Amino acid sequence: MRMLGVLGGMGPLASAEFMRALTLETPAERDQDHIPTVLWSDPRVPDRTAARNHGGPDPLPFLLRGIRGLEAAGCGAIAIPCNTAHGWFEAMQAATTLPILHIVDAAAEDLRAQGVTPGSHIGLMGTTATLAMRLYQERLGIECITPSDAMMQSHVMPAVGLVKANRVAEAYAPLAEVARNLHAQGAAAVVLGCTEIPLGIAAGPALPFPVVDTVAALARSAIAWALAERASAV
């Protein structure tokens, strides 16, 4: 059975939470039932939003170095618990024969599982780069209600930064306010489309409407891959 590869560190707390979700959602009675995984957690990858929006250093060489490391370790597929990094998805997928599990596909599956129908409006929270690249709108094929530019600057981006700086509890209030605002605008569900956002949202009371935790959704996609891999290896 080939190992699951996780290209992480973007941020590192989201990668730890991905490993936790991967473990807790795997049907297991003992260690040996769990999924062999290599996590390449390299937080030195240049900031994805700065690269896309402000001409910062290109993260792609760092991303490809991680993919090379996961290939060398003998992995059979790659999951990337960072939504913004999926702006480089095509370049990464072109550079490896390993399948990369797309986080937007994982979110789409979670929306279906939660009964959100294709005609519904959904809310989308993410980094300014994820919104500018229209990663969700293009791949889901639906329009998303997104926060205003003012809310992005005053609430979402500072809260993402708080999680990356280990100040997770402080991120709850601004993130919950934005999610409630999107729901009030008619969103049937709100996609937490930056892996720091579900960490902040988990630090306070649960929101009273459906949300998509993209860390957990990607973990479930990875489990589905691993269980199929295990079945084919028998």
Added chain:
Amino acid sequence: MRMLGVLGGMGPLASAEFMRALTLETPAERDQDHIPTVLWSDPRVPDRTAARNHGGPDPLPFLLRGIRGLEAAGCGAIAIPCNTAHGWFEAMQAATTLPILHIVDAAAEDLRAQGVTPGSHIGLMGTTATLAMRLYQERLGIECITPSDAMMQSHVMPAVGLVKANRVAEAYAPLAEVARNLHAQGAAAVVLGCTEIPLGIAAGPALPFPVVDTVAALARSAIAWALAERASAV
């Protein structure tokens, strides 16, 4: 700066918690301040307690395969968030030039930081194999108060199994009972010397006496290594 290597998966939830502790205890304002890490999480490693106590399959070849993977990834040191695996410490250390951070040394540092003096009695919880190998007693150089054989069989080992089977909340009561029992026998502090045990203890009310969380203690040792590595790389 060389990456930190983590030989994990024993169990996988303890490895996820190690990554979480490593992240949350690192002084950081942004992703790039965190510690580059490769986690080799291979839960297929044969059960360490079964190998030592019941003639089960030898885990050493699996442990060495992980070490080879971490060497190939360019790691500069190795942390192993599994106490029982340290029964193979000398064989692993002899097989690699990378320093392996010993979890008992990390626990000793935590005892010092909590003001537990060398003359104190301490309580020790761990797997039957860790107790039988006297990993803590020999390396700490002090006698430890340990649970009775009956308590090991009825409380500690089943609770460790519950954590590995993702039934973490159920592990609290039996583990807390054993810790309280050791404290009542005069232990100034109780070392949670199996990485599943602090996970179970964290699932309920905090215990009213000092405990050593060996997952967090090892993470702090790893952070100390990484900060020194970063300083020497500048």
